[in-house]
Amino acid sequence: MAESRQKTVVLQGLGADIFGEILSYIYSGCLHVSINKVQPLYQTADLLQLDYVRDTCGSYIYMNVERSTCVDLYRFADVYSADIVRKACLQEIARHFLEFAGSEELCSLSVDQLTEIISHDELGVTEEITVWEAVLCNKKKLPYHLPYRLHHVPSILPHIRFNLLTSDDKTAILEHPLIKGGPGSSKAIKNVVKKNSNMKRRSGMETVEMALLFTERGDEMLWMDPGKGTYIRCHNDIHPITGAVTSDNDIYILGLETYDSRKKYALFKYNHSGNKWEQKSSLRWYDPDTDDLFEFLIDVDGQLFYLIVTFSMIELKKYNQYTNTWHNCSTPQLDERFEWCVAVSCNRRIYLFTHALFTQTEVMSYNPRADQWCRKPKSDHILDFQNAVAMGTKIFCTDSDFEQTIVYDTKTNKWFGLPGWLKSPLSTNKEIENITLFALQNKLHAVVDHSINSSSDGIIRVQQVFLYDRYEGVWKELSVLPEGPWSTYNPMVPVARMCLPYLNAQSHATYCHFFSANLRYCKYASFI
Template sequence: MTSLEQSHVECLKWLPADICSTSASRMIATIVFPTTEGLYAGMFEEILSYIYSGTLHVSLDKVQPLYQAADLLQLDYVRDTCSSYMAMNVERSTCVDLYKFADVFSVDSVRKACLRGIARHFTEVVSSQDFCSLSVNQLTEIISHDALDVEEETTVWEAVVRWVQHSREDRMHHLPSILPYIRFSLLTSDDMAAILEHSLIRDDPGISKFIRTEVRKDNPDLKSRLGMTTEMVLMYNPTWRHHDIFLMNPREEKYINCSYSEEDIPRFTDITVTSDNDIYVLETKEAVNDHQVSLFRYNNKQNMWEQVGVSLICKEHYDFKFLKQLLVEVDQILYYLAVDRNGGRPLLQTRKYNQQATQWLECSSLQFDETIKNRGSFFALSCGSHIYFFTNETLHRYDPGQDQWSKRTPPMDIAKVCTAVAMGTEIFCTDRNFTQTLVYDTESDCWQKLPGWPNPENFVVNHHPSLIVLENQLHILLTCTVDLQEGIVYLVYVYDRSADAWIDLKANVPDDIRCCAYGPCCPVARIYLPYLTY
């Protein structure tokens, strides 16, 4: 905007209030911005109304031209209000149109929200007319996403075919640049044969050769699409001398016991699943004057654990009986936390892993002000952009941006926090017997009570319960007995927030879980089950 135009905008607030009529707005728009076609009277009237009243009325039919006008006039509040409105109104019917607009005007928050919406509704989106109007760059950005909710890669191929054939003469030359984003190695041999016989491919030897080459490539980093995977709870027990990880989804009645040889799996002390759905574990080896902590990542395609290639060497000598080691991720950065419980006041050491430099960096440590009475329960989890560290009596929060620890309100009216899990901006926790369940709002630093377990048959919880977030719902896994003769019973309850009650899923959890049911936190990962051998 020129300095003259800026001065005109500053003068608008001095216009009389009755000037906000359609005809007057059009006249002023023509006088003030004679070369601007996009700033038409209706939007100018809205902006004048905002300048006089401080109130902005936004609707889906006018949010885009209003944003354009605000962008031209550099009215940040109007522009931010419009972008927030668009981000909150990303639906199946609007996601492509809003995505194209956000891409042109570089509204990153709206563009990301639209990409998530398109990925979630991909099979419906590709049948819309808006999909065919995407540019080639927009198309490739969409089909490159891991988060596409498709059960088969053929859906992505068919979407590309539809886009090309919408204007075949103009778009056929783009096909070679689009094909690398289709994950041909995920297709069956029958699907590949059908694609190679398609008219778009059959008549072009170069493209046909490219596809055959892509199929033969073994890319271990190539992930399956989100819709091809299944959410599975990872159960493990680092205190037992076994080499099993038990995967389960009681809602879908899927239970898989993955057994590994001693050489094929690290003897890990903690496990975490990142926001990118990567599974990492810590392996610790004790030496005479130090100990070594190694990082391993799970390769779902090959069903194996691979060392990341960097180790953390701690020169301080710890008695491993008193050392609790944890692994947490915040904003795609891994954090290592080690609690030294030997002595009067425990000390929490913190380090973060720099993936670019492949090294561990020192972070601020946490020295507790008091001696912890019961040192059995230490655990950490991430919620939002912070790490929350629990003991039996305290709650601390780590801010990675400030590299600072701060005290937060500890859990109320609970004897001992045994398990906790984060969902959204809240943290849920309960005690060993599932008699007191609390929810912590991280934004308001407040706790509230949830209803207790109905326990209709007077079960006795004989092992640590595990809170789990599965398919965006709060669950709890209980290991119970009625009496010693009847043996162990595994129960899974889901919290129905609308009814404010715990509902029994009546899941048939197999006995294989017995060796793995352990720990205050059970991470959940999306697993491509066909890669597993079970």
Template sequence: MAESQQKTVVLQGLDAGMFGDILSYIYSGTLHVSLNKVQLLYQAADLLQLDYVKDTCSSYMAMNVECSTCVALYKFADVYSLDIVRKACLQLIDINFVEVASSEEFCSLSVNQLTEIISHDELDVKDETTVWEAAVRWVHNCRVDRQHHLPSILPHIRFNLLTPDDTAAISEHPMVKEDPGSSEVIRNGVLRGASNMKPRFGIGAEKMVLFFETSPNPNRMQGINPRIGQSFSIHFTEIPPIVSATVTSDNEIYVLAKESEDQMSLLLYKQMKSVWEQMSVVEKLPGLIRNQHLLALDGHLYYLACDWTKPSHIVRYSMKRYHKNTNSEWQDCSQLKDDISDMEPSLSNGCLYLLCSRELYCYNPTEDRWFQRAPPTKSTHVFWTNITLGTEIFRTDMNFTSVSVYDTEADRWQELPAWKSPLEAEDRDYNANFFVFENQLHVYLDAAKCKYRQVLVYDRHEGVWRESEYTLPDVYWDCSPVAARVYLPGVQDRCANTQRTIDAGDTAV
């Protein structure tokens, strides 16, 4: 090589500051990554063929994608073929399409990047005109250079989702009328060929509360919307028994399923295809497992297991975490060392709380540490369930006779007024479960002894429980219910290994 004969070698395209960071890493083994320099650092590592630094940077980008940076990171990932970063960016763009499409950065996309995005089923838009308007804005940003791309963009507009008036308006748009090729696409291709295009996620989605049942039926997911009285039921025969479920902040539905006596599968529900995709396998935590939980917090999924030792009935919690955007291995978290009574987890203010009848602990993910918080003011012998609403955590016993709320910011407990049950005392053998729907606290009461089912809604202004007008169908569950926006057309029979059923009392959707 010519450089071997030179006293000084000039490294073209290498930022001096990044080279200094890499030298520091080579000598110290420590790499400092931040959002303002991660792309430059990756480029330097790519030039120097430092795979560890590249992997660290790509994982960091995937874990720190935000709405304000998703387009820029998507373009960068597209150039360097960083699949995990592209996937994380596209997912965020799909969810926040309206906001992203109105940004200046959106107009800097290439035509191939634009058409990839607007071809997605997962776009969260209420109507197809939003997609058309985004495409128009992109062309207008540099019309002289982009007008000729319009015929290749139009096939990705789902004309079957537009009203006749909207379609006519597009056909009469100046950009279309001035371009014979675009008019030809609409007349001869798009209108006839788009009839089988499915609705976008945002058009077909509805907020639902999801219940998961594993016995006596195969895995069954039931969804209900108490406000409009809508429900569905769907069986999944192709996956192991579900033990816990969670919904992420970007509306992804994950479950833990029992793969074997030693392993659990982490599955992601692909709503537009109505199938489950295995994302990871986690070793079941050791000991006699009494309860297992899956929770989502700040891009991580947490697997908690309650180890119940006999005959002392001492309970210990163990925990692992997994970042959903990096496909990394499960990592052990700091363990709670105290011997505790039976507990249930909850999330609030970026922390994880373990709540029981007499103790309350808080886990800080940033510090990987546990802290003890104010214990409940009223001990409950049989603590049943809890849920988070904003910065408050609500808890109740099994029979819904004692309800209290914990303020995570004030570190303070307060008792809530009891509900006056219409049942006789001997019949109040409830199975109570909280759920939050449209920012309101609900409780589903099921008294199997007298076949009584009722949904109550908590009126925070009046401080009272009110009976809901909507009566649920027969709902059973093996893990706590979760709320998510669900693509309702996705429960149709579009998949050979998914069987949809409508139960008695259910409303077909």
């Protein structure tokens, strides 16, 4: 190297603080990595050929790939040929493509980077026209200006799947000024259409938001879209206790490690492409002695938490998916004894509701970024609540008789009421066992487990799905569940985006069956 013959070597673009970290590592063998310093540390290590420092920084970057950082890290990894990081970023961008479509971040990428992204089979789009609009038809005033786009149209067009576009979309594209004004653009599109006539659908086009229920025995699960009458049931052996879906659409279930043992829990993660559950970690089962035990698996911004509540204590643990370990968080003190509690994630916080008989509902919230709990104003409503679910910045709660639906606004810390139960046409003589609320496709749903008196068959147990009509302000019957019975005692209905071909492809192994919501309820009722 020429530098070996020089008395003084100038390292261009190297800050004193970063070089100080490198010197500290050389002398002590310890490396201190943070999200603010990791990229310049990686660059410096690459320049100085310090393989251990570079690889350590690469692993740290890989562990911090998320929606807010994936585009920037994708650009960085592409420059430095960090393939593992680049692939993780590409997967994250493809999964959340709709959020990035038309953004300045996306449009600042090179043409090669853009074409790699839009070539991805798992691009999270429901319509192919979205891809065209994102990369070639951006209406915002961005650096991706018209002459630049015209120049690169021939490079980008082959990666748009024209066979997935509607005839109206194709006509609109051909009439677009970008195409009409570009020499040979129309001809190029027609050639691409002929060549790409059999390109397969993207996974986002096969994705449907569905809710998940488990049988009371825990050996079967039911994926459902009750509005469309779609029910898919699959066998499993995870014996669930509580579950959650992260913002990245990762489905986690906390269940018994073995059915005949209550000494250990196991955390399971759902493998979408394999349609199976994979065990991730073990967790000690908390023995509450005589106390009732309430357990919740909760996601906040992609971070998983396990909340344990008894009459005497609260314990909160945070899961690190990269090290597969759990870490303790701060916990609040319980001032009063309560009879029931519900916890839910909303507005980037965990909200815990506790209540005792004939008393106001206590509200506490946990801020993960500050690792801090605080108390909120009590409810003016005396609500013997059964369950809660979040939609946007509001939390919906219902009582055990389904006579009240109360809403807590996390922005204003205020409560207001919604209409509750409509008399079921199944019978006026009903006895509700349990209620589970869930939010599906931005609509409020409830699974009501109740019994009715039948003159011919005696007492019949029916599990029914209701939908809240926000325009009429009433609950409406939607469907009756297939034969279970399905667990509603521990309210847990994870909602996730499911790729139907993955479910269907595994039907021979998982015993999936389809049901129609149009069949009469009595066919699926279980007799008590």
